[in-house]
Amino acid sequence: MNIRIGRISKLFSPPYLGACFKCKTTWRFVKGHSTPINDREGIFPLCKKCWADLTPEKRAKYYEMLIKELKKDGYCVSREERAAIIAAVLAGK
Numbered sequence: 323m324n325i326r327i328g329r330i331s332k333l334f335s336p337p338y339l340g341a342c343f344k345c346k347t348t349w350r351f352v353k354g355h356s357t358p359i360n361d362r363e364g365i366f367p368l369c370k371k372c373w374a375d376l377t378p379e380k381r382a383k384y385y386e387m388l389i390k391e392l393k394k395d396g397y398c399v400s401r402e403e404r405a406a407i408i409a410a411v412l413a414g415k
Contacts, residue, residue: 324353326371342369343384344376357385357410365407378412385411 326345335348342352347369353365355373367388373381385407389399399407 324370325351327337327351341386342372343367344372345369355408358414359403359407359410378414382408382411 326342326347329346329353331341331346331348335350337352341348341350342354345352352369352371355368355370356364356366358364365385365388367384368376368381372384376384388406389397389407392399
């Protein structure tokens with residue numbers, strides 16, 4: 323399934339399941355676009371459709387939002403990791 327239905331999707335998804343930062347549809351209904359942060363891991367604040375709708379510059383703010391959210395959850399994103407993530411986003415990855 324890959325349909326953007328917004329916040330209403332939370333009614334049909336487990337409470338712990340995240341969502342696209344732009345359209346607010348949970349990952350149960352949309353596929354995330356994973357941007358690589360190293361050889362093994364990726365980060366995905368946007369679904370594939372929202373990612374495709376935005377320019378790299380407009381995508382960057384959603385990655386910044388996810389980085390802030392990760393910090394709140396106790397995951398430390400280093401300056402180097404943040405720089406690598408934003409560089410990858412601006413490069414269209």
